[in-house]
Amino acid sequence: MPELPEVETTIRYLRPALLGEVIRDLTASNRGESHFNIPFSEVQERIIGTKTAALNRLGKWMLFEFLNPEENSELKAVGHLRMSGRYKIADEVIKHPHNRFQIHLENGRIINYIDQRRFGTFHFVEDFKNHKALAALGPDILAADFTAEQLYEGLRKTKKPLYSALLDQSIVAGLGNIYVNETLHAAGLHPLMPGLAITPTQAERLLREARRILTLALEMKGTTLIDNLYQDPEGKTGQFAKMLQVYGKKSDPDVEVLKIGGRSVFVHRNTKPTFSH
DNA sequence: AGGGGTACCTGCGGGC
DNA sequence: TGCCCGCAGGTACCCC
Numbered sequence A: 001m002p003e004l005p006e007v008e009t010t011i012r013y014l015r016p017a018l019l020g021e022v023i024r025d026l027t028a029s030n031r032g033e034s035h036f037n038i039p040f041s042e043v044q045e046r047i048i049g050t051k052t053a054a055l056n057r058l059g060k061w062m063l064f065e066f067l068n069p070e071e072n073s074e075l076k077a078v079g080h081l082r083m084s085g086r087y088k089i090a091d092e093v094i095k096h097p098h099n100r101f102q103i104h105l106e107n108g109r110i111i112n113y114i115d116q117r118r119f120g121t122f123h124f125v126e127d128f129k130n131h132k133a134l135a136a137l138g139p140d141i142l143a144a145d146f147t148a149e150q151l152y153e154g155l156r157k158t159k160k161p162l163y164s165a166l167l168d169q170s171i172v173a174g175l176g177n178i179y180v181n182e183t184l185h186a187a188g189l190h191p192l193m194p195g196l197a198i199t200p201t202q203a204e205r206l207l208r209e210a211r212r213i214l215t216l217a218l219e220m221k222g223t224t225l226i227d228n229l230y231q232d233p234e235g236k237t238g239q240f241a242k243m244l245q246v247y248g249k250k251s252d253p254d255v256e257v258l259k260i261g262g263r264s265v266f267v268h269r270n271t272k273p274t275f276s277h
Numbered sequence B: 001a002g003g004g005g006t007a008c009c010t011g012c013g014g015g016c
Numbered sequence C: 001t002g003c004c005c006g007c008a009g010g011t012a013c014c015c016c
Helices: A004-018 A040-047 A148-156 A162-167 A177-187 A200-219
Strands: A023-028 A051-058 A061-068 A073-080 A085-090 A099-105 A110-115 A121-125 A255-260 A263-268
Touching (some): A004 A085, A004 A099, A023 A040, A148 A162, A148 A200, A162 A177, A177 A200
Antiparallel strands (some): A061 A073, A085 A110
């Protein structure tokens, strides 16, 4: 589910709720212990009594930093929402069959982690550099110093179709299925075009359209589709779904559904598979 | 090395 | 109605 706009929206709500607040307790329910990479009792030992010092985003990954004020020691964790994770800020432990764990703050607020499919992760690390997936991550697509030239270099190295190359988080981080579909459509490029066929002009257009779409999606607090699975930490749904041009439009006669790497890809019939520019 | 297929888990909607 | 299949916004791992 969540891609860059949903993760960034989540972080923007969580930051003011978490930063500087002492964690009084951590509880789990509905098999929520499975989200952690160490035994739950150890998670509790480590995190209780700390306060959140930082929360940042890299691609779709969430980087947590906690501080133990007494020992003056640092604790780091890497979180991922995967397909169905979301956080919900409340004054109680939300009654929900998918409420997996809860961060209880000294001020009475409770951060609930809800995840239908339980793919999401909350892994403690010695250092962010040691985290395999983070270490392999390419530049964040919204990073100010990421350029169209870099995107061009990244894409032309692979013979993968553009669709797969843009999903590849080691080339550029942050895009998922929805925003890749929308970006390719807006840029007028066919998902099956080989990455190595990209031109500098096309890479520039791709980056410009991706950033335009992501920025708009951010303003609209992300995309919520089936079952309201994605909600921001205040429980509101993202409004970008109404802006989608191709993603999920399987009943639109102007949109063709392809299968690439086992996933559904939506192409407008105006988008020609001729790979010239 | 890179790329494809599959697994992880739960629930929903469509077709029969 | 009810069952079975396919599908869902992501990544990790195995295999060639």
